[in-house]
Amino acid sequence: MLDINMCQRLIVHINIPKSEMNVNCLVTYCKKMSQSFFHELFRAIIIQFQQRVLDSVLGSRWHPIQPAPSPWHCPGCGSRYGFKRRGRRKRSLKTSHGTVHFAVFQVTCCDCGKTFSPFPKLLGIAHGHCLTREFEQLICRVVKDMSYRKTSGLFAQLADAPVSAHTVHRVVQRYGQCAEIVENKAAIDHWQYDSTKIKASANKRGIDVHLAIAIGKKTTRYHRVHCEKTLVNVQVARSPSQLKKILKNTPITQLTVDGLSGLTGYISKKKLDVPVQRCLWHIPKTAAHMLYRDGVDKQQRRELVRPLKKFLFDENRSVCERLLCYQNTINAFTDYQYEKTVTFLTRAFPYLFTYKTHKDKNKNNIYERTISITERLMREINRRFENGARWTPQGAENLLTVKLIDELNNPQSYDYLWKLKNQIKATFQVILC
Secondary structure (H helix, E strand, C coil): CCCCCCCCCEEECCCCCHHHCCHHHHHHHHHHHHHHHHHHHHHHHHHHHHHHHHHHHHECCCCECCCCCCCCCCCCCCCCCCEEEEEEEEEEEEECCEEEEEEEEEEEECCCCCEECCHHHHCCCCCCCCECHHHHHHHHHHHCCCCHHHHHHHHHHHCCCCCCHHHHHHHHHHHHHHCCCCCCCCCCCEEEEEEEEECECCCCCCEEEEEEEEEEEEEEECCEEEEEEEEEEEEECCCCHHHHHHHHHCCCCEEEECCCCCHHHHHHHHCCCCCEEECCCHHHHHHHHHHHHCCCCHHHHHHHHHHHHHHHCCCCCCHHHHHHHHHHHHHHHHHCCCHHHHHHHHHHHHHCCCCHHHHCCCCCCCCCCCCHHHHHHHHHHHHHHCCCCCECHHHHHHHHHHHHHHHCCCHHHHHHHHCCCCCCCCCCCEEEC
């Protein structure tokens, strides 16, 4: 790897008429000047970098000598010795600051006569790509919250780098397929799991999105509670098969579910040592739906479910008192012969207050009794996919993976995906006279 040091001092002289000294006009003027300045500076640095590399490897132009192997090899014969300069060719790239045009220097292999340019690989330019990786990263960060067509129009207006909606889609799918969720075993302690349906596949009702996140410690900043969240897995499929494999091989202290996922039955079948907490918010909500299936009218359903909402969340009562009230509710529904509702409440009985076993021991109180954090994420997912189009399951999963590893505190996964350095070590100074 070559280390080329370039020290440049730029002196910029700006003459602005007094009649144009308006803040709004000045912003527009400086923006146009910065774009032109960026293009010229980028082109000058690229040319100077290539010239210094060729001089350091091949020697000066009039005294060529190559004492050491070059950092590149000939694509024709694989040789790393015996190269000579052979002009330059034009190249353009789309960046977050617009489209830049520059020249790449070429060399010729003296052994086989192959002419090529080694600098696209040295500069990190992928073969056949006209978008820089930092621009692709910016595209993925914008498209996760808006449609492909709106993202294309936004970059055409703000970044002065028009990209088609098809190109945006291709970038997301390429990085979504190679994205890997780097698991942090220390952070995966308490899971929350939820699922929702999106418009994907040929099924009229869509297909399920299965999302599992790990909940970390809570902190208070500016009178608001912030909770650390880590992505465990996201899958667009009929069954959360990937999540079941992770659940089987990862020890966790609590899994909070809404009861409709089927994971409780999987844990019982495989005899996994996973404490399960049923979401207390979903108990009255699902019970009301079960009463509807038992033929109870709307007004009566409200009256029957209201006591459940009160004693399930009443922390002033002990667990025994709340379990007794819950059992009395089951007995009352049994007398009314609400069979579906009784079956639902009975199955949820063993998993009502699992969080109480951790509440007194854990000072950070990360063990939740509801899946409200995951529900908020699900609302954003539904909003993103309600654009009138019907997605393919793989396309939806690729977009969700890129979106969630960026949002859910997975810096290792995101850095590994883009392979970009966060800090630029180069220094610069601009003197305005």
